[in-house]
Amino acid sequence: MKSSVIVFPGSNCDRDVAVALEKFQIKNQMVWHNETILPKCDLVVLPGGFSYGDYLRTGCIASKSKIINSIIEHVKKGGLVLGICNGFQILIETGLLPGVLLRNKKLKFLSKNVFLKVINTDNRFCSNYKNKDIIKLPIAHNEGNFFADDSLIKKLEDRNLIAFKYCDSQGKVEKISNPNGSSNNIAGILNDKKNILGMMPHPERLIDPILSGEDGSILFTSLLKS
Amino acid sequence: MKISTEIINKHGISSEEYKKIIHLIGREPNLLELGIFSAMWNEHCSYKSSKKYLKTLPTKNVKVIQGPGENAGVIDIEDNDALVFKIESHNHPSFIEPYQGAATGVGGILRDVFTMGARPIATLNSIHFGDTSHPKTKNLLSGVVSGIGGYGNCIGVPTIGGEVKFNSSYNENILVNAMAVGLAKKNKIFYSKAEGINKSVIYVGSKTGRDGIHGASMASAEFDDNAEEKKPTVQVGDPFTEKLLLEACLELMKDDSIISIQDMGAAGLTSSSIEMASKGNIGIEINLNKVPCREKNMTPYEMMLSESQERMLLILNSGKEKNAEKIFSKWGLDFSVIGKTTNTKNLVLIFDKKEVANLPLNSLSKDAPVYDRKWKKSINSKKIDPPKDFYNKDLYESLKIVLSSANNSEKNWIWEQYDQTVMGDSIQLPGGDSGVIRIHGKNKGVALTVDSSTHYCLANPIVGGKQVVCESWRNLIAVGSTPIAITNCLNFGNPEKEKIMGQFVETIDGITQACTYLDYPVVSGNVSFYNETKNKSISPTPTIGGVGLIKNLNNMVTKNFKEIGNHILIIGKTSGHLYQSEFFREVLDFKEGPPPEINLFNEKNNGLTVLNLISKQLVNSVHDISSGGILVALSEMCFPSKIGAKITLPKINIKLHEYLFGEDQSRYIAEVKEENIEKVSRILNDNSIYFENIGKTQEKYMEVKNEFKASLDEIEKLYKYWFHNYFGESI
Numbered sequence: 001m002k003s004s005v006i007v008f009p010g011s012n013c014d015r016d017v018a019v020a021l022e023k024f025q026i027k028n029q030m031v032w033h034n035e036t037i038l039p040k041c042d043l044v045v046l047p048g049g050f051s052y053g054d055y056l057r058t059g060c061i062a063s064k065s066k067i068i069n070s071i072i073e074h075v076k077k078g079g080l081v082l083g084i085c086n087g088f089q090i091l092i093e094t095g096l097l098p099g100v101l102l103r104n105k106k107l108k109f110l111s112k113n114v115f116l117k118v119i120n121t122d123n124r125f126c127s128n129y130k131n132k133d134i135i136k137l138p139i140a141h142n143e144g145n146f147f148a149d150d151s152l153i154k155k156l157e158d159r160n161l162i163a164f165k166y167c168d169s170q171g172k173v174e175k176i177s178n179p180n181g182s183s184n185n186i187a188g189i190l191n192d193k194k195n196i197l198g199m200m201p202h203p204e205r206l207i208d209p210i211l212s213g214e215d216g217s218i219l220f221t222s223l224l225k226s
Numbered sequence: 227m228k229i230s231t232e233i234i235n236k237h238g239i240s241s242e243e244y245k246k247i248i249h250l251i252g253r254e255p256n257l258l259e260l261g262i263f264s265a266m267w268n269e270h271c272s273y274k275s276s277k278k279y280l281k282t283l284p285t286k287n288v289k290v291i292q293g294p295g296e297n298a299g300v301i302d303i304e305d306n307d308a309l310v311f312k313i314e315s316h317n318h319p320s321f322i323e324p325y326q327g328a329a330t331g332v333g334g335i336l337r338d339v340f341t342m343g344a345r346p347i348a349t350l351n352s353i354h355f356g357d358t359s360h361p362k363t364k365n366l367l368s369g370v371v372s373g374i375g376g377y378g379n380c381i382g383v384p385t386i387g388g389e390v391k392f393n394s395s396y397n398e399n400i401l402v403n404a405m406a407v408g409l410a411k412k413n414k415i416f417y418s419k420a421e422g423i424n425k426s427v428i429y430v431g432s433k434t435g436r437d438g439i440h441g442a443s444m445a446s447a448e449f450d451d452n453a454e455e456k457k458p459t460v461q462v463g464d465p466f467t468e469k470l471l472l473e474a475c476l477e478l479m480k481d482d483s484i485i486s487i488q489d490m491g492a493a494g495l496t497s498s499s500i501e502m503a504s505k506g507n508i509g510i511e512i513n514l515n516k517v518p519c520r521e522k523n524m525t526p527y528e529m530m531l532s533e534s535q536e537r538m539l540l541i542l543n544s545g546k547e548k549n550a551e552k553i554f555s556k557w558g559l560d561f562s563v564i565g566k567t568t569n570t571k572n573l574v575l576i577f578d579k580k581e582v583a584n585l586p587l588n589s590l591s592k593d594a595p596v597y598d599r600k601w602k603k604s605i606n607s608k609k610i611d612p613p614k615d616f617y618n619k620d621l622y623e624s625l626k627i628v629l630s631s632a633n634n635s636e637k638n639w640i641w642e643q644y645d646q647t648v649m650g651d652s653i654q655l656p657g658g659d660s661g662v663i664r665i666h667g668k669n670k671g672v673a674l675t676v677d678s679s680t681h682y683c684l685a686n687p688i689v690g691g692k693q694v695v696c697e698s699w700r701n702l703i704a705v706g707s708t709p710i711a712i713t714n715c716l717n718f719g720n721p722e723k724e725k726i727m728g729q730f731v732e733t734i735d736g737i738t739q740a741c742t743y744l745d746y747p748v749v750s751g752n753v754s755f756y757n758e759t760k761n762k763s764i765s766p767t768p769t770i771g772g773v774g775l776i777k778n779l780n781n782m783v784t785k786n787f788k789e790i791g792n793h794i795l796i797i798g799k800t801s802g803h804l805y806q807s808e809f810f811r812e813v814l815d816f817k818e819g820p821p822p823e824i825n826l827f828n829e830k831n832n833g834l835t836v837l838n839l840i841s842k843q844l845v846n847s848v849h850d851i852s853s854g855g856i857l858v859a860l861s862e863m864c865f866p867s868k869i870g871a872k873i874t875l876p877k878i879n880i881k882l883h884e885y886l887f888g889e890d891q892s893r894y895i896a897e898v899k900e901e902n903i904e905k906v907s908r909i910l911n912d913n914s915i916y917f918e919n920i921g922k923t924q925e926k927y928m929e930v931k932n933e934f935k936a937s938l939d940e941i942e943k944l945y946k947y948w949f950h951n952y953f954g955e956s957i
Binding site: 009010012013015016019020048049050052053054055106108109110111112138140142202204205207210211 | 372375376379380381382464465466467469470557558638641642643644645646647648649650651652653664779955
């Protein structure tokens with residue numbers, strides 16, 4: 001499997017996710033945002049960080065980058081796209097995923113480990129979570145409060161397009177286990193074709209027992225299955 | 227233009243100093259030159275009051291590659307890896323404008339580290355605020371925390387440790403000390419010393435604006451009622467540009483283009499150009515028309531004294547300019563050849579084709595004034611009788627009061643605003659004895675801690691100075707690392723006052739004694755004087771940033787209890803020193819008396835033996851005993867894993883409260899499995915270390931036999947949410 005990590009000015013999780021991909025034998029290439037042609041690959045990763053300083057609106061300026069058109073082409077051909085944190089924000093700004101990411105409800109940056117319930121395991125990113133549906137991953141963001149109107153929420157729920165929801169250690173999805181105020185505790189969503197995943201938590205930060213967990217590894221090993 | 231006495235005063239130059247300027251340059255300076263002198267000769271840049279004493283600090287051991295005097299200190303952590311680190315204050319600006327002041331404090335210290343060729347891998351901070359009931363505290367605290375987070379999170383360097391303290395002495399002078407740590411290759415360290423004549427001097431980074439003019443001078447004076455008016459002297463940070471600057475610099479550093487590099491920090495273009503040239507003993511000529519400016523019609527005076535952030539000065543090898551420019555333009559940064567090195571040993575500034583300043587470099591650096599300030603010995607706090615009834619205080623109630631106080635409660639409200647896990651190598655997060663960062667791609671790590679002493683130093687600066695170094699050393703030992711070196715940030719009041727100067731001199735004495743004995747040298751740091759408002763000074767506050775090496779991460783320990791039924795050992799002697807303790811302060815509001823003494827022999831012996839136990843994997847958890855004493859330390863070991871403790875007081879001749887809340891130094895708590903207890907006891911005995919086996923870990927209760935038994939959940943609630951309650955937030 002081959003991947004491309006897109007590097008925007010201000011990306012800061014590009015190296016981390018490249019390390020994770022390579023750890024699981026995914027052959028990765030770093031792609032500068034000013035490129036117009038995407039190298040041949042199966043997976044595109046939009047990493048976390050503060051692309052263009054996130055000065056206008058998170059992910060907004062990056063969504064107008066030169067590389068974006070070729071990513072849209074890649075998606076149309078059924079290629080996989082993973083957007084993590086700022087990457088999720090960019091996917092929303094490009095229109096590849098629906099909804100909007102608002103500031104956290106307490107209006108503060110939030111960095112902590114959270115529990116997630118894996119809602120959809122029937123996709124290329126999460127299939128190996130079948131035997132483990134409560135996982136722990138770190139979040140680190142200021143604008144991760146996923147908001148959608150009722151009809152969109154209904155669509156996401158009905159079509160099973162929600163990948164992860166914030167929950168407690170027992171898997172209960174409740175208001176108290178919602179760290180940022182997201183609608184329906186949503187932490188990650190898929191597009192209709194399920195070839196795009198956008199998520200606020202950082203799987204690349206939990207791929208080693210010494211980092212107090214390997215729940216992130218499972219996402220990368222899922223990708224390896226064809 | 228004639229320089230009037232008023233103008234000289236406004237520049238913070240004394241009449242004696244002005245005479246010295248005339249003597250050194252053989253004429254009266256023009257206004258631009260006076261501004262340059264003021265920027266170089268102020269306390270913040272020249273260390274004129276502290277130099278004499280800083281020289282007495284130990285700065286070398288076998289691991290030190292670069293001691294004080296460079297952008298940051300450098301130590302050897304084996305396998306051709308080097309660690310580059312420094313701590314610096316941004317106190318004055320943070321009081322005037324908390325968000326930007328704190329943010330640019332982080333930005334500045336990160337630049338100091340990557341200027342030397344190191345990729346930053348961690349930041350830490352020590353922040354001090356006034357009384358929690360002071361009207362400014364809430365705003366300052368939330369502003370500083372979001373400023374630190376705003377900068378560090380954006381640039382993508384984890385914040386791995388820190389401390390926050392409240393004390394009324396900081397009501398009008400908060401402290402913001404930021405530390406950055408970077409990783410470099412031992413054979414690829416970059417220095418600021420210029421070499422060679424006719425080499426290009428290059429400006430890279432952000433444009434120069436009118437912000438931060440005279441920032442360093444502002445930080446070299448006391449505050450009065452008009453501190454608010456000093457807002458224009460505070461710089462405004464842009465972490466996004468700094469991230470680009472970081473990546474561009476590290477990219478350029480891959481080859482041999484750079485002769486020397488210096489970030490534009492305090493006193494901006496002035497101090498960076500002067501430091502580079504004077505270290506190389508050459509001259510430098512700058513054409514100010516080439517300086518990229520953010521605003522129109524900026525004068526040479528403004529350009530030279532601006533403290534706009536995210537700027538660097540480089541001297542490149544001939545012929546390397548084109549490639550360098552390509553890298554900086556890829557990252558969208560300004561790149562301008564603004565001058566050249568010369569053999570004149572002078573700083574020459576050209577503007578509109580005219581020479582606007584010409585100063586001998588020595589007059590600005592080597593010949594800058596050095597003062598031997600008068601000082602007097604501190605009147606050390608004496609043992610006076612504490613309130614009589616303190617033995618009657620309920621133990622459990624007292625524990626709850628201490629744990630739920632601002633200074634002793636958990637700081638998760640703060641850490642959660644800092645990205646702690648970016649870069650994927652954060653092994654121990656804030657809240658333990660030290661933060662631990664794995665060296666990328668390897669199974670070794672570095673332990674990092676910042677510690678300061680307020681109460682102890684005020685009561686006795688020599689003991690306090692010793693104590694804070696030992697506390698730092700102990701925190702590194704407690705995670706299983708070998709302490710290597712420190713960086714220090716010395717925060718004091720006005721050094722022109724004999725009492726304050728005395729506190730400074732004596733604190734340095736204490737630090738020197740401990741660092742020398744523990745072979746724990748100082749490799750970088752800064753001094754922040756004039757933390758004083760309307761004649762009221764802060765408590766003397768040395769902040770120590772300590773660094774240790776864990777050669778094998780499998781031998782690391784954490785403080786949280788691991789299993790039920792293990793033995794709990796107190797390593798080191800408890801004699802029950804309650805003066806200056808959190809129990810006296812929080813429960814009895816009693817603040818008199820001396821701090822606990824430090825016995826450096828015991829400190830070293832206990833510490834090295836605990837390290838030995840950890841490396842032999844004979845202990846399951848370790849925590850040092852510091853403020854709050856045994857009971858607080860035990861609680862902190864219980865909470866994370868929800869494993870309780872049942873302890874019985876040893877039959878020794880001290881009172882209950884003294885044993886459980888005493889703050890005697892050089893002590894650790896260790897959790898030991900039944901199967902290891904004999905071995906551990908033998909090793910401790912062989913090293914003549916006093917220890918007590920006080921009980922065992924148990925299910926979710928904290929219990930002192932015959933005294934109290936309480937559920938951990940109940941205590942933890944009080945410990946965890948002080949900040950949430952303070953800011954009226956839901957939990």
